[in-house]
Amino acid sequence: MGIVAQPGARFGLDSPPDAPVITSAVDGGDQDSAVISITGTDTIRLFYRLLNAASFTTGLTRIGSGDITQTGLTAGQWYEFYCKADAEPGLSDPSNLVTLLILASTATIETAIYSLLSGDPTLSGLVGTRIDPLLVPQGTAMPAVTYMQIPSRRDDTLGGPTGLVQSRWQFNCWASTTAGARTVANALRQAISGYSGRGTGVVIQAIMAPDQEIDISANPAGKNVARRYGKSLDFTIWFCETP
Known part of the structure; x- marks a missing residue:
């Protein structure tokens, strides 16, 4: 009987998955979110922080390439984002780091x-x-x-x-x-x-x-x-x- 691999599963590999790539980051248009476009495989986990903050917060995930819409952000603030692929035997190296301003409702x-x-x-x-x-x-x-x-x-x-x-x-x-x-x-x-x-x-x-x-x-x-x-x-x- 064959084994059916679930999305993101890796068998017989001793090295971590390849690092994903963030291809774009845009303001979500609601003073609360950012849309991060990612190319990669396996389960991809997003990390974010306020610019120059001490540590990153673990954000949302997706499987494979596509967009992650991260919510809970503050308008008028700059954020840094990166992501990692999560699969056996562990997390990948980090992706490229991108910076994005979350726009306020009225800009002057x-x-x-x-x-x-x-x-x-x-x-x-x-x-x-x-x-x-x-x-x-x-x-x-x-x-x-x-x-x-x-x-x-x-x-x-x-x-x-x-x-x-x-x-x-x-x-x-x-x-x-x-x-x-x-x-x-x-x-x-x-x-x-x-x-x-x-x-x-x-x-x-x-x-x-x-x-x-x-x-x-x-x-x-x-x-x-x-x-x-x-x-x-x-x-x-x-x-x-x-x-």
């Missing part, structure tokens, strides 16, 4: 800027989520980043507004030393200069390199509060405004 240029900055591994490795509009909140550790809009203009024609905005933004990179501020400024410039796309929920046509960069400093109010040193960079951001 401000939320898009935050998403770009917080989603860059180098910059977020330096400042974490210490990225705030206008001012550094009291008690915030260093280094940190603040951003603000400065004089901008909307594109108009005889037929009315085109929806295209030429906006200028000032990014202030703060640290406890001038060298630290320079490191953060370099990471920020590399993170967004030349970017174009719609992955943040806003159609950004282009982010132009800084046309101004200066040294700044701040002496926060309060006894025994250390002076902050900073670099200020001005960028031009062309984006499409939602009516």
Whole structure:
């Protein structure tokens, strides 16, 4: 009598299964999920975590190639995903690692800027989520980043507004030393200069390199509060405004 193999079963093999491949990762469109497309065999198990979190959470599974729709995610946050094949004699090597932003229900240029900055591994490795509009909140550790809009203009024609905005933004990179501020400024410039796309929920046509960069400093109010040193960079951001 023959043996009927179940899906994912492997016989007579001493090596683990081949690693699967994540071919795409897209936002689920419901502020809660991501759709991860995978090529592979056997039972495939997904793992995910918030960007730069300490450990991964075990997610959903499927058998063979196809999509896994992972739910329970938080809108406005970046996640990292990878997967492994699970079959005798054990788990495969991990697949490629992919990063995805879970889009909020309403995206603005401000939320898009935050998403770009917080989603860059180098910059977020330096400042974490210490990225705030206008001012550094009291008690915030260093280094940190603040951003603000400065004089901008909307594109108009005889037929009315085109929806295209030429906006200028000032990014202030703060640290406890001038060298630290320079490191953060370099990471920020590399993170967004030349970017174009719609992955943040806003159609950004282009982010132009800084046309101004200066040294700044701040002496926060309060006894025994250390002076902050900073670099200020001005960028031009062309984006499409939602009516």
